[in-house]
Amino acid sequence: MRINYYGFRAIYLHEMDRFRRTLLQSLISPVLSTSLYFIVFGSVIGNYVQNIDGISYGSYIVPGLIMLTLLTQSISNTSFGIFFPKFNGSLYEILAAPISTFEMVLAFVGAGATKTLIIGAVILATSNFFVEVSILHPLLMIFLLVLVAFTFALFGFLIGLLSSNFEQMSIIPTLVITPMVFLGGSLYSLDMLPPFWQMVTYFNPVVYLINGLRFAFYGASDFNIWISIASMIFFLVLCISVVAYVLKKGYTIKS
Amino acid sequence: MSEDLISINNLSKTYKNGLKALNNVSLNIKKGEILAMLGPNGAGKTTLISIICGIVTPSSGKVNVDGFDIINDYRQTRSKIGLVPQELTLENFETVFNNVSFTRGLYGKAPDPKYIETVLKKLSLWDKKDNILRQLSGGMKRRVLIAKALSHKPSILFLDEPTAGVDVELRKDMWKSVEALRESGVTIILTTHYIEEAEAIADRVAVINNGEIIVVDQKKDLLNKMGRKKLRIDLHEKTDTIPESLSKYDLELSGNKLSLTYSYDTQKQRTGITNLLQDIRDQGLKLKDLKTEESTLEKIFVTLVKENNEN
Secondary structure, X not given: OOOOHHHHHHHHHHHHHHHHHOHHHHHHXXXXXXXXXXHHHHHHHHHXXXXXXXXXXXHHOHHHHHHHHHHHHHHHHHHHHHHHHHXXXXXXXXXXXXXXXXXXXXXXXXXXXXXXHHHHHHHHHHXXXXXXXXXXXXXXXXXXXXXXXXXXXXXXXXXXXXXXXXXXXXHHHHHHHHHHHHXXXXXXXXXXXXXXXXXXXXXXXXXXXXXXXXXXXXXXXXXXXXXXXHHHHHHHHHHHHHHHHHHXXXXXXXX | OOOEEEEEEEXXXXXXXXXXXXXXXXXXXXXXXXXXXXXXXXXXXXXXXXXXXXXXXXXXXXXXXXXXXXXOOHHHHHHOEEEEOOOOOOOOOOEHHHHHHHHHHHOOOOOOHHHHHHHHHHOOOHHHOOXXXXXXXXXXXXXXXXXXXXXXXXXXXXXXXXXXXXXXXXXXXXXXXXXXXXXOOOEEEEEEOOHHHHHHHOOEEEEEEOOXXXXXXXXXXXXXXXXXXXXXXXXXXXXXXXXXXXXXXXXXXXXXXXXXXXXXXXXXXXXXXXXXXXXXXXOXXXXXXXXXXXXXXXXXXXXXXXXXXXX
């Protein structure tokens, strides 16, 4: 057995099955909350905000809201996926199985990313009910969505590995990711900020992700698209390195 | 039954907190046998099993399974092993069938609903196949753990306290299942607190204490070598003291002064019973009844652990 395909498949399908079992929590909840954003920010407040880069405010916030969902969902799906078997002890059978660490991580992260992409696609479809959405570079959009979903699913895997209780697991998505997305230009253009806060925002990596996706949608961005892509790849490589190091050390899962 | 299937050489494990769980353990496990590992809590039994299965990393030493190294050839070794853990660690929101199928997949086997059906039927779980795990009793969950361990047809089965918290009837059912598995060629290693369990089903017994193997032997040989028998001699009338001429037999007088107990070694050619009975008669003591009692594995185990702790 050079590659444990069935082992990978078992973990992947098992995780996807959990998604199906918790459909209300996994799918309907993010769709509902994003719809509320469109109603409040897009339709109500948006009517009082002038066009940004020639795009109506409601349409302008679509990439930012998709990115918000993508980041929070990919982190929570995968962190829960690895934390739960660690918490209830059933992780022993994955550790005792003839499956490589790479195959195991790929299965968890692949499932987390798949779930997130499904949610992202549903939100994109939902946004069409509220605002007009055009996609200038569809292939670039797919590439960026897949890259972000995998990268942050991997980041979520890391959080799940390092967390020793449910509270720790929710700290980063709640206290770090959500503020970074809101302060990362998801609902506004950086040009609207005073120069000092613009400078501060340049240190927020999520800014580059949102702008990258906005470029794929409307061809409008505060940065060059390659800066966005490079920052995503940098974060992906960083996550791969840290996860590989943590798993090699066996931290929290293997004595 | 002479080929070594698992060979453990100078295996040691020290955890990060400094606990030395295993100290230079060497042990060979033969193909097709049932080996019972006995030992008090914290003796190192679960650590030993966990290392062989790949859950715990050894500090030093080597383990080969069917000629393959557990670290370098982990795919080959792990695919031969099934593990029933001590704790009821299950995905409680999945159905029995999916749970067992999941484990089969993890071990690199293609889905085989027919085989899963056979395993579940053998363990009387078929009518529960669609139940989610949290709806099952503790005993049923224990059976599910066994079904999971058997889902990929392992040639080696580790049972870590398989009957802990299981009622007597189910425990005996499990013994029958274990025996049936052995007959089908599966090598079984079990840890247990129930010495009665080891006595009933094991071929060999390894006693482990403070991370070291104190003794490994055939169960029968262990009983023969270390087993002492006791002969209880009930008397018709009370005797206040043991007569001087009987002192060489090291007899014990019971509290009610109505019986004498004589301990003897079953391995010796002459047990001394004939002479003892003759001498008792010569002393004018009248015999009422004779009873013999054999040492159980439990008594041997307690003695061995006690001696090891004193040393």
